[in-house]
Amino acid sequence: MAKDKILSAKLKQQELKSKSTQLKTQKIAQLLEPQFQQSVEIDDERPLLKISNFKDYLPEENVQNIINLKLRQGPYKLSVTPQTTYLVGESGHIAAFNWRHKQLECEFDVKEKCYDIISIAQRNFAVAQKSCIFIYDPKGVEVHKIRECKQATKLEYLPYHFLLAALNQNGQLTYQDITQGKIISTYRTTPSGLCLKQNPNNAILGIGDQMGVVRMYAPNTGTSLTSMLCHKGGVMSMTFSRDGNHLITSGSEGTVKVWDLRTQKLQSQIGVNATNLALSDKGILAAGRGTDIIMWKNCLIGDLKTPYLRYKASSMICDIDFIKHEDYLAMSTFNTYEQTVVPESGEPFYDTYEQPELQNKKQRLETNVRQLIEKLPPESISLQSYRIGTIDRTSKVIIEKEQKKQIEEQATKKIRKQKKKMRGRNKIGKREKLKELERDQKQQVKWQEMLSDALRVKRAEKEKKKIETKLLDRLEQMSSKEFIRVVS
């Protein structure tokens, strides 16, 4: 008992210490916070703005980054990082370019149907093609061919666990470890999965299906961790907020709903038909439908009544995404790639150690190594990620039960072989007797065989004789005339 008291006192002390240091760092951070605030000041009371109107008022660097690229035919899928964009078209056209420095990194044609693209560690990218998933170099050189995932249509990458998740048309979800090339787990999810998205706070994958249900998956468990009935129709698309507390889904019946994930209850909704959703760092929601994009501000805190901005693309929108730590929204349409400015959407203060794309070469080399060393095990993925390393406060009863189970399992494993007991049973006399018996038996077998052989021979002779005598008798019976006939 005394030991427990001391230990619990020490643990209490530790907790207090960590809490007080947290408060202190928060205070210091507040004091040292850089004084940059994004803002939009408008004199007239125009609630809706079209981005095309205010191009003249933007600073030059932002104007330079407004891009409109014409691409070949085929709906294009998108993956953006703070330095590069990766595009893949359904016809097989793959391109990667640095939008910041306006440099093309690689462009090639695969001549195969491609479904999805995602950027992976160290500037590689993975493409879900019809035959299998391929991983390419930053220069476009094919590095790996993943045959285990067949006909994957959706890809997602967990950066801290180095896991590539691929969702099939049949609902097969596979997790693959990129550093080792091992498949961590595969299992079947819903057969009608429509969209796949990662919760960045948890590393949990959410899959929305045609029944309107959103299910959460982790690599450890084969079944879903939780499920929420979100829509009456199918779930067209979904996004998570970066702190993992909110989920925004859009249904085919024409609603966009904001859910609070801690209580799993609806927070707000609006009747907008949206095929694509994207959420920025600061909580600006962009919903794409057809060629239009509507954006709302403060969707997580307030309601979705008044939209913030509108944008009209040149053709049907396929994929949209906000660029992290920048005020840009990137979208890929049927035949273009477009990038526009959305003020107040990005988080201006980034952490150098979290964003390898915003580091210089030396820093990046170091982070490559450090990230690999600190790779998280896939077993640690759970809904409550903050519980790792904290004290297990389950009741004693449950802990004892689990311990008993473990002991039982171990006991069943250790089944000892029964040793043959020979004490007092191996006397010389007995051994000799056994030997003699064996010898006799062998001899008997031999003799029997010999006997049977002899018998066989005798019988054969007997039969021969019989046949001969029969013939002779016949011959005697037959008349002489017939004999002559037979002979001649």
Add this chain to the structure above:
Amino acid sequence: MVKFNTICRTGQERSTNADITKVYRNPNPKVHPLAHAREYQRALVATKVEKIYAQPFLGALNGHSDGVSCIEACRFNLSKLVSGSYDGEIRIWDIPSRKTLIQLNAHQQMVKGVSFSRDGMRIVSSGEDKTINLYDFPQLLEQSNNTFQEPLMCYLSKGTLGNVDHNYQLPQFATAGQVVQVWDYERPKAIMKFQWGVDSVSCVKYSPADTNLICGTSMDRCIILYDVRAESAIHKVAMLNKSQCLAWNPIEPLNIVIGNDDSNCYTYDIRKMELPTMIHKDHISAVMSVAFSSSGREFVSGSFDRTIRIFPFNKGFSREVYHGQRMQQVNSVSFSGDAQFVYSGSNDMNIRIWKVNASQKVGIINQRESNATNYRHALKEKFKYNQEIKRIAKHRHLPKYLMNKKKQRQEMKESKNRKLKNAELNNPGQYEAPKPEKQQRIEQFIQ
């Protein structure tokens, strides 16, 4: 009027290549996803890396032709060490170069104890041939080529001798033996003699704070505290087993640590010697020698079971265990003056140098490296109660014979406890509650 304030990042911000790149930090937890899991992973990696870099053995000083019986590191000069061996030879070593500076044939028989004076000027050595030699250290260094150097003074004792310890301030020293004697430089005979009981005293040490206090361990399983001014003993404690060695805590001089033959070390407060304040259990055989670090926070003990263990001063179990394939019974241990290294002299005629922190880098550590190590240390401290990390941090390799002995001992202990429990359960009321262990080890306390 429309005014926009948006994020514009241009890229490289430093004016020349010689400038450092600016590092941005944002403590907002929204920017750091999965923070708990990553921190835990970093702590796990830190403990594992510590084990990978744990290479405590630095080197050995070899030259003695018989087992090393006693060593002492110089307090005044970090690089000097004096050692005495079973064949009466005393060597003074220069540790950085691992070479013998001076070689002396001090005694005819075994050297029982060596001691530096606190200013590093004199060396005292006592031998089994009932002589005490006093050397002048600077003179020895001057004539280091001459192996037949004469001691400054030679004292003869009537009774057999044990350990010798030099006074912290005065030109005096105390010897253990049949009687505890206090000698002065000038006088050829002992100026004071203490005797309580019939048995001889094996080890004597002066208190670092009050130079009138001497503590000794005697052959009749006692620990005796003497007062020089009163010329008598103050009190003594009789234990169940004989104690071999003694060390005073330099920072808290009211505490002493003794190493016992029942493989435990006991910490006593000299004001209250009825009960030990702490029992340090981890050795498997008799503890031959104890030494405190100058920080007073750790002590090292060398034992007959061929290992040395580093204990924190207030914990019951050792922090670290060092053993070598060729290291035999450890006769004496000593801390270096800067509390970074431990020296152990053993029966295999070698003196080994070990690091106190096994995974620490020996050399110049620059600012960034020390920041990183401090961070890793803080991580390990935060997660040290976690099961997985505790298992890795606690793990120490022990040689097979030690592991087997340890397991045997544990079994014996468990069976004893089990039998006691069963006896109590089956015969309620007939058996007394067992005494607390600290009381069990003491026989009696005598004023």
